[in-house]
């Protein structure tokens with residue numbers, strides 16, 4: 335009978351972690367629907383980016399106030415997980431504050447005090463984040479693509495974090511009261527710089543009531559963490575895990591450098607060399623033309639682009655810097671990432687249902703992302719520069735444009751005219767090459 339809570343806890347833990355693992359495997363499977371891409375280059379630079387951008391949050395602090403608040407929430411959340419480790423051990427073995435018997439008293443008290451201060455900072459941070467979203471109504475959180483689920487998702491996460499932190503501090507406050515009553519099982523352990531201000535609320539309560547409060551907060555806190563863990567799969571909050579691999583695999587070449595298709599480059603070189611036999615088999619090492627140029631659906635994208643889509647935090651920093659968006663065009667780089675994820679998840683659901691992907695008559699192009707959006711992009715890279723987790727919306731835009739131009743010859747008229755001019759005149763203007771130097775005779 336006395337082991338029932340431990341058994342229940344172990345079952346809850348196994349179900350929570352098991353369900354999370356199943357969903358993470360689905361995400362990995364979906365990302366693998368993309369093309370493989372070689373990211374074995376620049377290893378030192380990649381690790382440096384992980385430490386600087388993902389761990390060090392260097393891009394977040396470009397906007398100091400939200401950056402600082404985010405650091406509170408991020409550091410608090412990461413470090414408080416050490417406390418969760420203790421909760422898990424206590425839950426499985428029926429111990430109480432097990433780390434107190436393992437760590438030196440001073441260190442243990444310091445850790446608990448740090449957790450409390452961080453929990454308080456997290457609480458302040460999420461309350462201010464909620465205020466910015468819902469009272470101050472920052473423009474980037476009220477764009478068209480942020481209606482419905484994305485808006486609710488942003489708020490649900492903040493409520494989750496608020497409740498978890500309040501439960502954590504309540505649990506400590508009740509524990510502290512039980513310790514001062516000398517209740518058995520509640521060893522004198524920990525230092526409580528924040529919850530000491532909550533503890534007086536419990537003055538006069540019986541030991542039984544205090545135990546009920548402490549156990550209630552303990553259970554709700556750990557079950558809340560397990561629910562939160564599983565909520566990540568459905569949420570933009572997945573970035574707390576994926577930001578690290580995403581930054582590692584982020585672009586490490588100069589932003590303005592576009593990838594050329596080797597097969598096309600070879601084709602052009604052959605056109606310029608009168609001695610080449612156009613019917614000869616390609617020489618060894620020369621790239622063959624791909625089966626399809628560019629991307630019309632998510633399976634045509636590469637795995638890093640699909641990882642990008644799952645990592646997007648929907649913060650809108652990219653869109654708020656996008657000149658096309660600022661000047662009223664339909665394009666929002668955040669929406670490009672959200673659409674890519676939505677389509678990828680739709681395909682994932684299709685596979686879950688049918689065992690393999692059954693064509694559903696839809697694709698990323700036109701059904702999610704319009705041509706108007708794609709051609710509104712100036713390719714300025716401002717979105718890539720602004721993204722705090724190294725996402726590259728431009729690469730998706732460019733791949734989809736490549737599909738339109740090379741597979742469908744469907745570029746806008748102005749562009750087609752320029753491309754024809756380049757082909758015929760070696761310049762985008764409609765003047766014969768022979769007339770190039772006419773300007774010098776004009777005066």
Ligand code: SF4
Nearest residue numbers: 656711712714715717
């Ligand atoms: S690259 Fe395109 S999408 Fe990105 S900021 Fe510039 S115009 Fe906007």
Ligand code: SF4
Nearest residue numbers: 646647649650652721
């Ligand atoms: S792409 Fe980056 S900057 Fe844009 S919304 Fe997503 S996380 Fe934020």
